[in-house]
Amino acid sequence: MKKRVLFLFAAMLVFGTVLAACGTSGGGTSNGKKDGVKVAMVTDVGGVNDKSFNQSAWEGLQKFGKDFNLKQNTDYKYLQSTSSNDYEPNLTQLIQQKYDLVFGIGYLMQNAVKNVAERNKNAHLAIVDSVVDAPNVVSINFKEEQGSFLVGVVAGLMTKTNKVGFIGGIDSALIKKFENGFKAGVKSVNPKAQIFTQYAGSFDAADKGQAIAATFYGKGADIIYHASGATGNGVFTEAKTRKKNGQNVWVIGVDRDQYDAGLPEDVTLTSMVKRVDRAVYDVSKMVKDGKFPGGKTLEFGLKDDAVGLSEHHQHIPEDVLKKVDEYKSKIISGEITPPKTDKEYKQFVANLNK
């Protein structure tokens, strides 16, 4: 018995060293070419496969790397956080590895970015979906209310029951922008439409998303717009079940093109895409050109093609799309300002009724 155990250990060790010798070829020799630019990002706990903004940000960084011939892991890379405890060490490590720009993805990292920026005055940081007031941090924000307004226009024109729904993740200033923009869009083209709104209280509760969607569809809504991360997966499940049973219902996706989430029943009417990838790309490029916009808050909107309808929108008829384009140019020209808060929405509706 003893011999057998010993043999096993020996075998493991030999096996280990042999393979280890083969494994080292990858890293090691990175000749620090200084003319290039090094950019990196820290994800929150969702990781780069979250089908949402982390993934989108990483796609932007990868494209940036490809376009400028950068090497992954030495010139551009990401670190994933396993808990909120990791935010600061991850950001700090990337700064210590001399990355020229480090992104913190998501408003949960706001305080960590602020602390790290204070301690590393020479570092350049960026925060997505939040604002950090520091000279060496650029804040990247999106005008979600503009894109949501446009999908609201689609929903308002296409509803047959005159009832639509909005499902939010967590009731916060950020998600309120989606809600109020959407409602304003619906009311602009269909003042009589009834809009149901509910928050699931979480971004990862698919069961709750499904329950709320069941209620909305049950009350007669035929289009639901969700801004609730993975909670929305439940909305898709409910819509697919109903479609299979012959009910004509739709979901409007969020953040990225959620066409695939609606398959095979094909329930995705369109998605309100938020191009975090484009923003990450643009800001990285600014740093490459030596124009880091430190201390500024950048707002990406319709004008920059950073929010709007997804490529998949084949179920939307031509005349509705024409209307969408009309509103799009009105928003870009400033003729219409979609509301962000409940207060602004009330005012918006009051102005409509005049």
Added chain:
Amino acid sequence: METKRANKWINALVPVIAVILGLLVGAVIMVISGYNPFEAYGSIFQMVFLTPYYAGETIVTMIPLILSGLSVAFAFRTGLFNIGVEGQLLVGWLASVAFAIHFADWPKLVLIPLCLLVAALAGGLWGLIPGLLKARFYVHEVITTIMMNYIALYSTNAIIRQFLYADGERTPLIPDSASLSSNFLSNITGGSRLHWGILVALLGAVIMWFLLWRTTLGYELRAIGFNPDASRYAGMNVARNIITSFAIAGGFAGVAGAMLGLGTYHYMSINASFTGIGFDGIAVALLGVNTAPGVVIGAALFAALETGEVSMQSLGIPNDLVEIIIALIIFFVASHYMIRWTLDRFKKGGAAR
């Protein structure tokens, strides 16, 4: 006598062997997936011991883990499984932060001890409930503590959203008068978040040791852990002791929460899911064979591995692999019977079974 000493020696040896086995199997997995384990473990060592910033951050991670491990170990000594550390930690976290914000203008020397006390009371209360249910109605504590975790998670979230909301899905920052952070500690560790909570955690370990081994209460608690029926026969009040044990264990967990609120973050966030510290505490207690010094060492190891995740990621080794190694270590500790059996074989010189 001879066998008793030998047993003690084996007791200490088993976790060490488990860790080594875990690292070894982890190395094999790394090799199979094409990574260099020497480089990986080397980078962890270098990071945790030779880089002041990460040494500091390791201790920051270690502080709540110690207290969480103490909580599990304490209850376990009375034969109770405290799976509810997570919930007790959350209520302790919220209580300390809320208290600090509410009494922001009190002097530091009064406010910090009171915040810790409030956290301990809140956690203790959260532990008291499953204790009561167990003692009076024989409801199994594993079920009640798990449910109490969920109640804690969602009620703390609701309370923050309702009464203490600040931008970024969290409470406002606590006042400086309640902060455990210190510029001195931060400066000597290259600007890490290291705070005075480490003293609180170590004091917690001493308190646990003292309570269990130097007081009558501790004697009774341990006796009940060995055999509740015999203890009842000997005239001990088993029900009351179960409640006390759970309340004290909850108190430790509550203070662990205060460490996050007053030390690491300076606020409490709305948690989408559990922090994991409570569950890691179970493993830490297991690794530390439910002794105070063992828990401190176990927490240090876990914290080092967690910090090491950062350095291993930089080598391109995925996070999941680190999680697997941690899981392997727990696995081997949990299967200590297997290791003990093997050790016995070795001792007897490979005698036939």
